[in-house]
Amino acid sequence: MAENITGNERRGLSPAALLVAGAFFMEFLDGTVIATALPDMAKSFGVQAVDLNIGISAYLITLAVLIPASGWIADRFGARKVFAIALAIFTLASVFCGLSRTVDQFVAMRVLQGMGGALMVPVGRLAVLRTTPKHLLITAIATLTWPALVAPIIGPPLGGFITRYADWRWIFFINVPLGLVAIILALRIIPNIVEETRRPFDMPGFVATSVAMVSLVYAMELLGAAHPQGGLTFGLLATGSLALLYALRHFQKTPWPMIRLDAMQVPTFRVTMYGGSLFRASISAVPFLLPLMFQVGFGMDAFRSGLLVLAVFVGNLTIKPATTPLIRWLGFRKLLLINGGLNVLSLLACAFLTPQTPVWLIMLILYLGGVFRSIQFTAVSTLAFSDVPSAQMSYANTLFSTATQLAVGLGITLGAIGIRIGEKVSEMTGLAAAPGMSFRLAFAAIALVCLVGMFDTLRLEKDAGSAVSKKQG
Known part of the structure; x- marks a missing residue:
């Protein structure tokens, strides 16, 4: 199996990489497909649409909590078996999500889905990274990152279509045939990578990271709620911070840490x-804010708002072939700075959209946003592993996967907080009557966060990642 994959990797597209990308697509799709269905789901559950962001966040944060443990599980039981079991859990949980009758039931089943997804992420990515040489890393990473870019954009229109012409519950039922096919292919294609060294399970590290992530994310959820609970929020922030500090110190001292920090x-x-x-x-x-702004703020139906968001997907798709040449031409540092600035401007442009904005202009802004977003995402993900030694790749992958899922989950919460802040600011400034003003102000806040993140790029050397980009200076 390993020899077959190595031969196919000459084109950077092994069967394993394509299957893992397909599984990632199904997983990421489920993380965002309910975005346009939130208003209809909220009516079914008797809550406000923005309050259902916990259904997205709970799923994504469960991934972040369990990913470190899944790395240990894969080493112990083998990549192929764990990957297939993960698909089975994910598929079964999808059925239960569709059958949920209350918000509590729905969130519980989303957590179960997250458990399956957490087993898929590091196992699939590591299986591909271990069989890909450095000079083909850009192609391999691009294959694995397209689901994270495409699924959040395909999700809203797909969710809108299903919600309008069927029922939101079918969003989850369609995973059943896809999951069954993926399980069969996984048992045939995924290499059965097993770690020869049996390292013990780091229970203190796992408990500490779990407490830290759940506490911090729940605190963020409360900050974004309509009626924040000051005492509980402060207590959760304190608990999460202390647990995180303990976990970091523990990882540096224990001989078998859940997450090794060497790659840092x-x-x-x-x-x-x-x-x-x-x-x-x-x-x-963005995939959380856009459908809500178009539907709740501008009064569009779910299907129409989903079609507009498709422009972002078109941008992601059309720039893909040019991403590798751009990285090799400009190098990582220059590309991340130039494209990062354009990405900030595209986010800020969304803050100026109104119901009267011409459709062609909305689609152009969203299309360019998709282009810049795709380039930045692929470049950042490739740069992460460009200089990591092979011996540290497994732990670096686990750390990167955990941080990625946590960032994605916090992004949804950040969007909800942005909306709440936008509501307060629009009321204080007398702009509350303007359609979608709270969502537009949220986009301005998101653009600012993205701008702050760019300052770290200035610390890169001019030839950063040259082993992969082949760009010297």
Whole structure:
């Protein structure tokens, strides 16, 4: 199996990479497809649409909490078996999500879905990274990152179409045939990578990271709620911060840490963890904010708003072939700075949209946003592993996957907080009567977060990641 994959990797597209990308697509799609269905789901559950963001956040944060443990599970039981079991859990949970009758039931099943997704992420990515040489890393990473870019954009129109012509519950039922096919292919294609060294399970590290992530994210959820609970929010922030500090110290001292931090000594990896996480959080809020702004703010129906958001997907898709040449031409540092600035401007442009804005102009802004978003996402993800030694690749992958999922989950919460802040600011400034003003102000806040994340890029050397980009100076 390994020899077959290595041969196919000459084109950078092995069967395993394509299957893993397909599984990622299904996983990321489920993380965002309910965005346009939120108003209809809220009516079914008797709550406000913005309050249902917990259904998205709970799923994504469960991924972040369990990803470190899944790396250990994969090493112990083998990549092929774990990947297939993950698909089975994900598919079963999808059925239960569609059958949910209350918000509590729905969130519980989204957590179960997240458990399946958490087993898929590091196992699939590591199986591909271990069989890809450095000079083909850009192509391999581009294959694995397209689901994270495409699924959040395909999700809204697909969710809108299903909601309008069927029922939102079918959003989850369609995963059943896809999941069954993926399970069969996984048992045939995924290499059965098993770590020969049996490392013990780091229970203190796992508990500490779990407490930290759940506490911090729940605190963020409360900050974005209509009626924040000051005492509880402060307590959760304090608990999460203390647990995170303990976990970081524990990982540095224990011989078998759940997450090894060695890769943080690599400058290129460190930049993608700090500034890169702010970028990922900011763009993750976009698929959540856009459909709500178009529907709740501008009064569009779910299907029409979903079709507009498709312009972002077209931008992602059309620029893909040019991403690798751009990285090789400009190098990582120059590309991330130039394209990052354009990405900030595209986010800020969304703050100036109104119901009277011509459709062609809306689609142009969203299309260009998709272009800049795609380039930045692929460049950041590739740079992360460009200088990481092979011996550290497994732990670096686990750390990167955990940080990515946490950033995505916090991005949704960031969007909700942005809306709440937008409501307060628009009321204070007398702009509350303007259609969608709270959502437009949220986009301005998101653009600012993305801009702050860019400052970390200035610390990169001119030849950063040259082993992959082949760009010297």
